[in-house]
Amino acid sequence: MIMAAGMSSRMKRSAKTDGVSIVSKEALIKPKMMLNVGSSKRPFLDYLLLNAKNAGYKNILFIVNDRDNTVLDYYMRNQDDDYFKGLTFSFAQQIIPNGRSKPLGTADAVITGLKSKPEWSGQKFTVCNSDNLYSTNALESLREDNNLSALIDYDRDSLGVEPERVKAFAVIWKNEDGFLTDIVEKPDQVQVEKATDKKGRIGVSMNIFRLDYDTILPLLMDTPINPIRDEKELTETIRMLVEKYKNSVLSLPFSEQVPDLTTIKDIEDVEAFISSKI
Secondary structure: OOOOOOOOHHHHHHHHOOOOOOHHHOOOOOOOHHHHHHOOOHHHHHHHHHHHHHHOOOOOEEEEEEEHHHHHHHHHOOOOOOHOOOOOOEEEEOOOOOOOOOEEEEEEEEHHHHHOOOOOOOOEEEEEEEOOOOOOHHHHHHHHHHOOEEEEEEEHHHOOOOOHOOOEEEEEEEEEOOOOEEEOOOOHHHHHHHHHHOOOOEEOOOOOEEHHHHHHHHHHHHHHHHHHOOOHHHHHHHHHHHHHHOEEEEEEEEOOOEEOOOOOHHHHHHHHHHHHOO
């Protein structure tokens, strides 16, 4: 499940500031994961799909919003492209409620996806962002994990993301057996210090999880709207999961760069990464 329903607000704001480049003009009319990058000038999301295919995934569910058909139209039109050979695409529309300018959040996105796939009941699925280029190894590690749930536990200092932005990433706590005990979105400095282990490592989540359909769906339904950010956040659902079920989410430690496509300034770094890896 790839969450691709965001409104790309920060990308569009940065594109208005830049304003002159081809990619900036493109960013004003397209969601950020559909910006053409790399020497082959394919949408950023194509490279994530390639990694998912190489990691052994077969079925891709895109969560898209009901006010932008860019993702749906492109992948419906190109699903027979050899680049995607072996993948089957499906789509679920996350409805933006009346009175809101953006979707209700990542937890709501997953609810939308699961309700569209009742046949997934009794199975596990991987869910991730559409604007991060997760490695084949990370995706494969989640697919092969046999625990109730799992997440990738990234070393914060290895991500290759600018310090100010990485400070907002969700920090995580684990017990001695490597199971998640807590996760906090947008942590303050005190929480970051508490999450730092004896070796000085800070584990963070990049919103990529392996979850069990039947376990997570009722928790998603009960996830409250965050009073500050006005969204139902998947991070809060994961907190509820580990509170209810001990040793339910295994943390899989990784130390690697994860390109993060948020503003126009990220394009150069993303293209350099793609040219060196893919």
